[in-house]
C-alpha cells in the first residue's frame with residue numbers, strides 16, 4: 001500500500017523539471033508527464049534553426065535525467081483533460097490520479113487566431129519546429145540553384161515577424177549565414193539578393209529592454225544588413241506574400257513567426273480560473289479556488305505588488321517557481337510555505353558574432369564583453385557536461401572557421417512504399 005503523497009507534474013520544461021529535480025529522492029511519489037520525451041532548452045532553438053548546433057545538444061531525454069531516481073517516473077503522453085472533483089487527469093492513452101497536481105505546460109506560439117498564418121508560417125516552440133525551419137530554409141537554396149528562377153522573389157526574402165530576443169537573434173544568425181556560409185556552399189550564386197527582413201510593430205527592437213540595448217541592437221541589425229521594418233503590423237500571409245497593415249506586401253516563402261506566445265491551457269478547470277490563457281494562482285502557485293492544483297512557469301498568472309500584470313514569461317521565473325513550489329511541498333505544513341517573489345536578474349540577447357546586449361539590474365553593457373557574457377551564461381545553463389562540451393566545441397569551430405557543418409536537411413520519406 002502506497003503511503004507517499006503522489007504528485008503529478010504535467011510538463012517537463014524549465015518549471016516542471018526544476019520541481020521534479022528538487023523532489024528527487026524525497027519521500028514523495030512523483031510522475032512527470034510530457035508529450036515529448038525530452039526537456040528542451042528553448043533559448044538556443046534559433047541556433048538549431050540556423051544549423052549551428054545539433055538538436056540533441058539542447059534536448060535532454062527525461063528517462064536519462066531520472067535514470068537513477070528512486071521516486072520519479074516519466075510518462076510520454078499528452079494530457080487532454082483535468083477532472084478536479086475526481087483528482088484525476090485524462091491523457092490520450094490513460095488516466096492518472098493524483099494527490100497534488102502541478103500544471104507546467106508552458107506556452108505555444110500565438111498566431112492570434114489566424115489559421116492561414118498558423119498553417120503557412122513557422123513557429124519556434126519545440127525541437128521539431130526548429131528543425132522544420134532549418135529544412136525549409138536550406139531547401140529554398142537547393143531549389144534556387146536548380147531552378148535559377150529569379151522570378152520567384154519569395155525565395156529571396158526570409159521574413160521574421162517580431163523583434164523580441166528570438167526575432168533579433170534569428171535575424172542576426174541568418175545574416176551571418178548569408179555573409180559567411182552560403183557563398184561558400186553555393187559558389188555560383190549571388191547572395192547579395194537575399195534579404196533578411198525583421199518586421200516589428202514596435203519602433204525599436206527588444207522594446208522590453210533598456211534604451212541603450214534597444215539602440216545598440218538596432219545598430220547591430222543595421223551593420224549585419226538586416227532590413228528592420230519598424231512600426232509595421234503583419235495582418236496576413238498566404239504562402240506567397242506577407243501583407244502588412246500599412247498596405248505593403250512582401251513576397252516570401254520563408255516566414256518565421258516570433259511575435260507572441262499564449263498559454264497551453266488544458267480543458268477542465270473553470271473559466272474564472274484562467275486569465276489571458278494563464279491559470280490564476282496565489283503567491284504559493286496554487287490555482288485559485290482549488291486545494292491541490294498548482295500552476296507554475298509561463299502558464300501561471302500571479303499578481304504581486306511588484307508585478308500587478310503577472311510575471312514575464314521567461315525561464316528564470318519558471319525555474320524559481322518550480323523550486324519554490326517543491327520546497328513548499330517538502331515542508332511539514334502549509335503554514336510554513338513561502339510566498340513566491342521574483343527577483344529580476346536581467347535580460348540579454350545576442351545579434352551575431354561579437355554583438356550582444358545585456359541588462360543587469362545594476363549594470364548595462366553591450367558589444368564584445370556582452371557577447372562573451374551571453375555565451376558563458378548559456379553554457380552554464382545547459383544540462384550535462386557532455387552537451388556543454390559539444391556546444392562549446394561547435395561554437396569554437398564556427399568562431400574560428402566562420403562555418404559549421406550541421407546543415408543537414410532531414411525529411412521523412414516521400415513515399416510510404418512497403419516493398420522490400
Ligand SMILES: Cc1cc2nc3c(=O)[nH]c(=O)nc-3n(C[C@H](O)[C@H](O)[C@H](O)COP(=O)(O)OP(=O)(O)OC[C@H]3O[C@@H](n4cnc5c(N)ncnc54)[C@H](O)[C@@H]3O)c2cc1C
Pocket residue numbers: 010011012013014015016033034035036038039040042043044045046077078079080104105106107124125165166264266296297298299313314315316318
Ligand atoms: C525560441 C525561444 C527563445 C527563448 N529565449 C529565452 C531566453 O533567452 N531567456 C529566457 O529567460 N526565456 C526565453 N524563452 C522563454 C522560456 O523558454 C520560457 O519562459 C520557459 O521555457 C517556460 O518554462 P515552462 O516550464 O513554463 O514551459 P516550457 O519550457 O515551455 O515547458 C512546457 C512543457 O510542457 C509540455 N506540455 C505542454 N502541454 C502539454 C500537455 N497537454 N501534455 C503533456 N505535456 C505538455 C511541453 O512539451 C513542454 O515540455 C524563450 C522561448 C522560446 C520559445
